Amino acid sequence: MPMNSSLKRLNIDRLRHWLPLATLIILVTVVGVMEPVFLQPSTLLQLASDTAVLFILATGVTFVIMLGGIDLSLQSMASFSSVIVALTIAQLGYVSFGLAVGTGILAGFLSGIAHVKLKIPSFIATLAMGGVLFSAALVASKERSITLGDAERSYQTWVTGSHFGIPNVIIVGLIVLIVAHVLQAHTRFGRYSAAIGAGEPAAYASGVKVDRQKIFAYMLSAGFAALAGVILAGRLSSGSPTLAAEMLLPSIAAVVVGGTAITGGVGSIWRTLVGSLIISVVRIGMTFLSVNIFAQNIVFGSVLVLAVAVTIDRSKIPIVK
Amino acid sequence: MTAEIPTLSLVDVDKRFPGVHALKRVSINIMRGEVVGLIGENGAGKSTLMKILSGVYQPDAGEIRIAGQAATFDDAADANRKGIGMVFQEQSLLTNMTVGENIYLGNEAQFTRFGIVDWGRLYAAAERQLAKVQVDVDPRARADTLSFASRQMVELAKALTLEEHAGDHFVILLDEPTSVLERAEIDILFERVRALKSRASFIFVSHRLDEVLELADRIYVMKDGAVVADLNSSEADTTKLHHLMVGRSLQAEYYREPLQRPYRENVVLETENLSLGHAYKNVTFQLHAGEILGIAGVIGSGREELTRTLAGFAPHDSGLLRIDGQSVRLTTPAKAVDLGLGYVPRERRVEGLVLFLPVAANITLADLATFTRNGLINSREERRIAEGWVERLRIKTPTINTLCLNLSGGNQQKVVLAKWLQAKARILILDHPTRGLDVGAKEEVYDLARAVTSEGLAVILTSDTLEETIGLSHRLLVMRDGEITHRTDAAPGHKPSQIDLIGHMV
Numbered sequence: 001m002p003m004n005s006s007l008k009r010l011n012i013d014r015l016r017h018w019l020p021l022a023t024l025i026i027l028v029t030v031v032g033v034m035e036p037v038f039l040q041p042s043t044l045l046q047l048a049s050d051t052a053v054l055f056i057l058a059t060g061v062t063f064v065i066m067l068g069g070i071d072l073s074l075q076s077m078a079s080f081s082s083v084i085v086a087l088t089i090a091q092l093g094y095v096s097f098g099l100a101v102g103t104g105i106l107a108g109f110l111s112g113i114a115h116v117k118l119k120i121p122s123f124i125a126t127l128a129m130g131g132v133l134f135s136a137a138l139v140a141s142k143e144r145s146i147t148l149g150d151a152e153r154s155y156q157t158w159v160t161g162s163h164f165g166i167p168n169v170i171i172v173g174l175i176v177l178i179v180a181h182v183l184q185a186h187t188r189f190g191r192y193s194a195a196i197g198a199g200e201p202a203a204y205a206s207g208v209k210v211d212r213q214k215i216f217a218y219m220l221s222a223g224f225a226a227l228a229g230v231i232l233a234g235r236l237s238s239g240s241p242t243l244a245a246e247m248l249l250p251s252i253a254a255v256v257v258g259g260t261a262i263t264g265g266v267g268s269i270w271r272t273l274v275g276s277l278i279i280s281v282v283r284i285g286m287t288f289l290s291v292n293i294f295a296q297n298i299v300f301g302s303v304l305v306l307a308v309a310v311t312i313d314r315s316k317i318p319i320v321k
Numbered sequence: 322m323t324a325e326i327p328t329l330s331l332v333d334v335d336k337r338f339p340g341v342h343a344l345k346r347v348s349i350n351i352m353r354g355e356v357v358g359l360i361g362e363n364g365a366g367k368s369t370l371m372k373i374l375s376g377v378y379q380p381d382a383g384e385i386r387i388a389g390q391a392a393t394f395d396d397a398a399d400a401n402r403k404g405i406g407m408v409f410q411e412q413s414l415l416t417n418m419t420v421g422e423n424i425y426l427g428n429e430a431q432f433t434r435f436g437i438v439d440w441g442r443l444y445a446a447a448e449r450q451l452a453k454v455q456v457d458v459d460p461r462a463r464a465d466t467l468s469f470a471s472r473q474m475v476e477l478a479k480a481l482t483l484e485e486h487a488g489d490h491f492v493i494l495l496d497e498p499t500s501v502l503e504r505a506e507i508d509i510l511f512e513r514v515r516a517l518k519s520r521a522s523f524i525f526v527s528h529r530l531d532e533v534l535e536l537a538d539r540i541y542v543m544k545d546g547a548v549v550a551d552l553n554s555s556e557a558d559t560t561k562l563h564h565l566m567v568g569r570s571l572q573a574e575y576y577r578e579p580l581q582r583p584y585r586e587n588v589v590l591e592t593e594n595l596s597l598g599h600a601y602k603n604v605t606f607q608l609h610a611g612e613i614l615g616i617a618g619v620i621g622s623g624r625e626e627l628t629r630t631l632a633g634f635a636p637h638d639s640g641l642l643r644i645d646g647q648s649v650r651l652t653t654p655a656k657a658v659d660l661g662l663g664y665v666p667r668e669r670r671v672e673g674l675v676l677f678l679p680v681a682a683n684i685t686l687a688d689l690a691t692f693t694r695n696g697l698i699n700s701r702e703e704r705r706i707a708e709g710w711v712e713r714l715r716i717k718t719p720t721i722n723t724l725c726l727n728l729s730g731g732n733q734q735k736v737v738l739a740k741w742l743q744a745k746a747r748i749l750i751l752d753h754p755t756r757g758l759d760v761g762a763k764e765e766v767y768d769l770a771r772a773v774t775s776e777g778l779a780v781i782l783t784s785d786t787l788e789e790t791i792g793l794s795h796r797l798l799v800m801r802d803g804e805i806t807h808r809t810d811a812a813p814g815h816k817p818s819q820i821d822l823i824g825h826m827v
Contacts, residue, residue, distance in 0.1 A: 186697045187693075187697060187698065188693055188698065191689060191698065194678060195675045195682070195686060199671070199674065199675035199677060201671050202671065202673060202674050203675060204654055205632070205634075205664055205666060206654070206658065206686045206740065207655040207659065207744075208655065208686070265677050265678070266677065
């Protein structure tokens with residue numbers, strides 16, 4: 001009976017809704033008990049700063065995941081963006097950041113066009129775009145890491161500096177949070193994305209311009225990835241074709257761990273924030289436990305699979321392709 | 322009843338879900354070679370009963386007996402092994418596989434040696450199954466090359482493979498098997514079922530009372546989780562059954578004919594020699610404000626494609642389509658929506674609603690621009706609008722934040738209608754608007770159709786039953802092989818008979 005299943009679903013949904021936040025609180029408590037240093041304001045600020053880049057990457061891909069797609073190009077995009085900044089900042093100054101983000105938006109537009117107009121699955125379109133961007137970064141940087149000098153770093157104080165003791169990178173992250181939250185929760189684009197993710201045929205039949213929303217989501221995703229690359233270039237004072245390597249998995253894990261459904265339709269930027277913090281705390285916890293840094297993706301991979309399994313009601317999806 | 326032991330019986334079967342007593346000590350018997358009809362409104366307990374019979378649910382109390390022996394079904398496969406077959410309302414054949422592969426899907430072991438399937442033997446066996454239902458289908462044909470009617474026959478043939486292991490005592494559940502079939506196809510299905518009574522017993526679930534009367538030997542009527550009547554078909558008629566089901570009798574004004582007001586002068590939509598490929602050609606008609614224009618025709622008559630064209634899914638390739646006098650070509654639904662068309666699709670749960678979004682978001686989906694200021698949705702305004710529609714259309718939902726998934730079919734349909742009324746659609750395309758709805762919900766849809774046309778909306782209607790098309794429409798078009806073969810007025814008191822129209826349909 002519908003009544004029964006809806007009651008059951010209500011409880012499970014409520015559980016699913018609060019699970020990520022509860023997980024975060026438990027993790028923070030556990031790590032805090034094990035290493036009281038962790039709960040000191042300076043450590044927490046460091047944690048927030050370290051989370052910012054991951055959060056911005058995850059925020060971008062949240063828009064794409066919400067409408068049922070995926071963006072696998074984001075780490076190559078971020079790396080390429082750092083290379084663009086490193087190569088042009090001496091001549092262009094602040095404009096180099098705009099150039100990097102603009103390149104990201106263009107790449108996202110092209111991925112979106114390939115996905116929507118050529119009807120290529122998003123994981124193929126963005127996988128291909130990722131390959132293109134990675135190669136572009138390799139060629140442009142001549143396969144090396146470009147370290148930035150002091151003159152160039154002076155353009156990056158908006159990333160590396162701080163206001164009232166709060167690192168600027170956290171403030172940038174908060175601005176991204178607000179902008180992305182408003183886009184997702186209070187605009188037609190956000191609503192249409194949710195509708196497309198939850199039921200594309202009905203959204204289409206209701207007159208939603210599905211293609212347009214999708215292309216816009218890919219532009220946002222790549223644009224935010226490029227922004228993350230710009231910030232990364234500032235934090236590490238360099239640009240490199242592998243600067244953001246190994247960030248794809250944690251970013252997607254952050255979205256899903258936060259409780260956004262990988263199948264689309266359900267999710268929010270807040271969830272992505274919680275998910276990003278979980279990933280960061282897990283990472284720090286592993287450092288405290290002296291887990292080899294290169295082994296961390298084993299954990300993130302497992303966490304991703306687990307989180308997907310928990311956040312989706314498998315009973316509604318008997319078969320997964 | 323004789324002292325004969327029933328092939329299948331339920332004895333005092335009880336089933337509760339949190340908050341709902343779905344089945345209240347239900348007892349039914351199915352005798353050998355009998356066709357038992359099972360009717361009731363949505364929520365009466367039919368689906369729960371069918372799910373218990375097919376092993377999806379287990380009863381909380383009571384007993385299932387096969388040939389007098391107590392039995393339990395662990396799951397659907399177990400029920401199947403024990404002699405319960407199902408022919409589903411939504412066809413379950415895999416369209417990319419052949420008929421033979423479908424018939425023996427999951428049971429290929431008998432044709433397999435050392436992991437290799439002997440296709441020759443499988444197809445020969447499939448041919449024998451098809452012969453049982455006397456359908457002339459090549460077992461090597463892909464399922465998607467078959468008509469819906471043939472596919473239904475193949476499903477029946479598939480269910481009959483039960484004979485191979487279940488012996489004498491087997492029962493086939495026919496769950497709304499006629500909902501996608503046209504009349505002539507239904508006749509063939511019924512004829513086959515009758516012919517098979519010597520081999521199997523049947524339980525026939527349908528919303529169409531006349532069909533149940535026609536096919537069933539005996540009818541169980543369910544209401545609120547209990548069996549309220551068990552009567553021989555010869556003792557029953559539609560009015561009586563309807564009365565038993567809903568506790569009120571079928572009124573003469575079922576289709577709200579007294580509320581049918583004359584339509585207005587102004588033409589809101591017209592076509593001139595509209596054509597699309599092989600689907601339809603030279604379609605010319607006018608639709609007036611306040612009018613319900615019914616289109617009758619069998620599958621393949623072109624009416625389905627014509628409807629899709631008007632909804633923006635399949636643009637015409639020649640001829641003219643004018644909306645408010647302006648010539649247009651509807652290349653996308655978005656374009657149709659902009660021009661004031663609203664599509665109420667037959668696939669309500671796929672194209673009508675975003676099931677996993679709340680009621681409010683569905684109601685406002687086609688009209689978000691109206692209360693977006695500076696790019697931001699005014700949520701308070703949105704809630705107010707949604708609550709207004711819930712109240713006006715009496716949509717039964719716990720809150721406007723409830724997911725549409727959790728609403729009954731009738732209330733889901735009201736949400737779809739609310740969406741288009743909110744979007745100020747001036748032309749509604751009702752594509753089988755009462756499909757799968759119970760009698761009470763249908764009547765509410767009829768009331769709404771009358772109310773909106775009185776206010777000047779125009780409606781294009783295609784329907785599951787001819788009776789409904791005739792009852793609701795101001796004027797009727799009949800289509801056959803892609804062309805309009807007949808036009809007639811259907812003013813109250815001067816409605817054409819079904820016989821008049823059928824002649825032009827086939």
